[in-house]
Amino acid sequence: MAITKKDVEYIAHLSRLEITEEEKVMYTEQLSNILEHVNKLQAVNTDKVEPMIYAIEMKNVMREDVVKPSLDKQKVFAAAPSIENNGFKVPKII
Amino acid sequence: MELYQQTIEELHKALTEKKIKPKDILDSVYQRVDAVDHKVKAYLLVTKELAYTMAATAEDRLMKNENVTELTGIPIGLKDNMCLEGVPTTCAAKMLAGYRPPYTATVLKKLTAAGAVFTGKLNMDEYAFGSSTENSSFFPTHNPWDLERVPGGSSGGSAAAVSADMCIASLGSDTGGSIKQPASLCSVTGFKPTYGRVSRYGLIAFASSLDQIGPMTKTVRDNAIMLKHIAGADENDSTSAAINIPNYLKDIKTDVKGLRIGLPEEYFIDGIQKEVKEAMQAAIEVYKKLGAQIVKVNLLHTDYAVDVYYVVAPAEASSNLARFDGVQYGLRDTAAQNMIDMYKRSRQQGFGKETKRRIMLGTYVLSSGYYEAYYKKAQKVRALIKQDFDEAFKKVDILLTPTSPTTSFKIGEKSGDPLTMYLSDIFTIAPNLAGLPGMSIPCGFDEKNLPIGMQLLAKPFGEQDIFNAANAFQYATDWHTRRPKI
Numbered sequence: 001m002a003i004t005k006k007d008v009e010y011i012a013h014l015s016r017l018e019i020t021e022e023e024k025v026m027y028t029e030q031l032s033n034i035l036e037h038v039n040k041l042q043a044v045n046t047d048k049v050e051p052m053i054y055a056i057e058m059k060n061v062m063r064e065d066v067v068k069p070s071l072d073k074q075k076v077f078a079a080a081p082s083i084e085n086n087g088f089k090v091p092k093i094i
Numbered sequence: 095m096e097l098y099q100q101t102i103e104e105l106h107k108a109l110t111e112k113k114i115k116p117k118d119i120l121d122s123v124y125q126r127v128d129a130v131d132h133k134v135k136a137y138l139l140v141t142k143e144l145a146y147t148m149a150a151t152a153e154d155r156l157m158k159n160e161n162v163t164e165l166t167g168i169p170i171g172l173k174d175n176m177c178l179e180g181v182p183t184t185c186a187a188k189m190l191a192g193y194r195p196p197y198t199a200t201v202l203k204k205l206t207a208a209g210a211v212f213t214g215k216l217n218m219d220e221y222a223f224g225s226s227t228e229n230s231s232f233f234p235t236h237n238p239w240d241l242e243r244v245p246g247g248s249s250g251g252s253a254a255a256v257s258a259d260m261c262i263a264s265l266g267s268d269t270g271g272s273i274k275q276p277a278s279l280c281s282v283t284g285f286k287p288t289y290g291r292v293s294r295y296g297l298i299a300f301a302s303s304l305d306q307i308g309p310m311t312k313t314v315r316d317n318a319i320m321l322k323h324i325a326g327a328d329e330n331d332s333t334s335a336a337i338n339i340p341n342y343l344k345d346i347k348t349d350v351k352g353l354r355i356g357l358p359e360e361y362f363i364d365g366i367q368k369e370v371k372e373a374m375q376a377a378i379e380v381y382k383k384l385g386a387q388i389v390k391v392n393l394l395h396t397d398y399a400v401d402v403y404y405v406v407a408p409a410e411a412s413s414n415l416a417r418f419d420g421v422q423y424g425l426r427d428t429a430a431q432n433m434i435d436m437y438k439r440s441r442q443q444g445f446g447k448e449t450k451r452r453i454m455l456g457t458y459v460l461s462s463g464y465y466e467a468y469y470k471k472a473q474k475v476r477a478l479i480k481q482d483f484d485e486a487f488k489k490v491d492i493l494l495t496p497t498s499p500t501t502s503f504k505i506g507e508k509s510g511d512p513l514t515m516y517l518s519d520i521f522t523i524a525p526n527l528a529g530l531p532g533m534s535i536p537c538g539f540d541e542k543n544l545p546i547g548m549q550l551l552a553k554p555f556g557e558q559d560i561f562n563a564a565n566a567f568q569y570a571t572d573w574h575t576r577r578p579k580i
Contacts, residue, residue, distance in 0.1 A: 003458075007458075008454070011454045011457050011458050012454060014457050014461060015412065015441075015450075015453045015454050015457040016416075016419070016437040017441050017442055017450055017453065018435075018438035018442040019442065019450065023447075027450070027451060027454060030451060030513075031451070031455055031458065034404060034455060034512065034513060035458075037400075037513060038401045038404055038405055038468065038472075040397075040401050041401050041405070041468075041472060041475050042467070042471065044398060044471075044475050044478065046471065046474035049475075049478060050474070050477060051470050051473035051474050051476075051477065052473050052476045052477035053473065054289075054303055054529075055303055055304065055480075055526075055528065056289050056529040056554050058290075058333060061332035063329070071196050071197055072196060075179075075196035075197075076196045076422070078194070079193055079194060079195070079196065079422070080422055081420060081421075081423075081424070081426035081428075082426065082428075088421050088422055090421055090433060090436065091430055091432050091433050091435075092431075092432060092433070093432075093433045
């Protein structure tokens with residue numbers, strides 16, 4: 001299935017990526033090529049196959065709900081681009 | 095022989111006999127780094143101060159003969175996607191330049207507890223997206239066997255550093271072949287354990303149903319030592335398996351009499367480099383002479399593995415990389431006036447081309463209207479690929495295949511065409527989708543003196559079977575002892 005430039009713009013928006021005109025052209029071609037290759041999968045009969053989610057058998061892991069120390073706040077904030085009053089600072093949302 | 099050229103086993107013996115000190119090994123390794131890394135460029139960061147502190151601790155333990163393990167005082171290099179508290183951890187991504195994690199990965203805690211010494215952080219493809227280490231945001235790494243060629247990837251720095259003797263062993267991570275393929279291209283012993291064998295806590299996530307950390311070493315025996323120390327269940331990683339860990343080295347065998355080795359027909363196809371085919375044939379002959387039984391098997395869905403992988407892995411990656419949003423860590427665009435623009439611009443500036451390509455591909459196959467056709471379909475075919483392996487392992491103990499269809503390629507040769515690059519992992523991707531343990535070991539050289547590797551696979555948690563078969567091969571051959579001249 002060929003992807004159009006409009007598709008790429010939409011995917012970039014969903015992906016929260018601002019991409020250049022040049023990149024739009026490049027990704028339109030490359031993503032189309034990759035998806036064309038991947039379309040081969042449609043030929044496989046999977047009617048009676050359950051989708052595989054984990055590489056090996058997994059079961060749910062339960063633990064007691066107890067309070068444990070979390071990461072040191074100051075160490076975490078030290079890596080943040082912008083902080084204020086013990087919180088991450090971001091541009092205006094509303 | 096210089097100390098930097100030796101194996102973990104040899105150095106451990108010398109250390110416990112008090113012939114050398116951890117500092118002597120570290121001096122030797124750093125002397126080698128200073129001499130050759132300006133050509134190879136395997137290290138993103140050399141952690142000299144930390145390493146000498148760790149070496150001093152190791153020396154203390156050796157002096158008092160307390161808590162001495164095979165890794166006490168051994169210099170180990172780390173792929174730069176494993177968090178080490180306070181030490182820059184970048185994933186070779188501009189997005190994370192200068193990032194110092196507030197915590198340490200479980201594997202690195204385990205190695206620290208064993209007394210190992212961390213030499214530094216090794217180069218990789220950005221976020222482990224690639225097969226050549228050319229996608230590093232900082233610089234490409236060169237193959238020590240031919241500096242104009244790639245070391246493979248994404249753990250290219252980890253493979254090149256061991257190959258060029260710039261650390262005694264290293265850690266890599268493998269999603270679609272990122273340990274095994276560079277091990278093959280650089281002539282080192284690289285192991286991707288069973289999914290769940292090693293904790294992923296503190297490994298910067300790429301594709302969570304596939305990622306696994308593993309050792310890269312000079313010998314199979316060294317690899318067995320490393321895996322024993324990093325394996326095990328971890329309460330911080332609920333996918334880590336609570337399955338008994340054998341004492342791999344102690345239990346290792348060199349006898350393969352009667353071992354059933356399977357050759358999957360679909361892995362010996364046209365398009366494989368002639369010398370790679372010949373090296374496989376020679377390896378099969380070695381095993382025959384050692385008394386192994388060679389059996390032909392079929393893995394019928396092999397041809398779909400790359401396609402499944404390039405749906406599943408980008409899908410998981412697009413979700414995992416949503417965390418890089420310029421809020422808690424990493425690069426932020428400060429000019430943006432609103433939240434959405436801040437996300438978009440930060441991610442535009444911080445991510446490289448291949449990263450953006452995979453995020454968009456993953457977002458597309460997960461998006462409304464395409465999820466069933468791509469993602470769910472790929473998961474179903476993935477189940478069929480796993481069933482093929484389950485059937486094969488009813489007939490054989492080990493599967494033997496080439497690790498990569500070709501030897502190393504030139505820097506720049508494939509970087510313009512993602513699809514061609516993706517196909518260099520065709521033999522490692524299928525077993526990874528099935529979660530299997532797999533090792534690449536050196537098995538020859540082509541006419542240009544470039545290394546060839548073979549892949550040994552076993553059923554889930556059958557690591558010991560691989561160690562046995564690979565160790566027998568290294569007893570019978572000397573490919574793994576050859577080192578590049580740089």
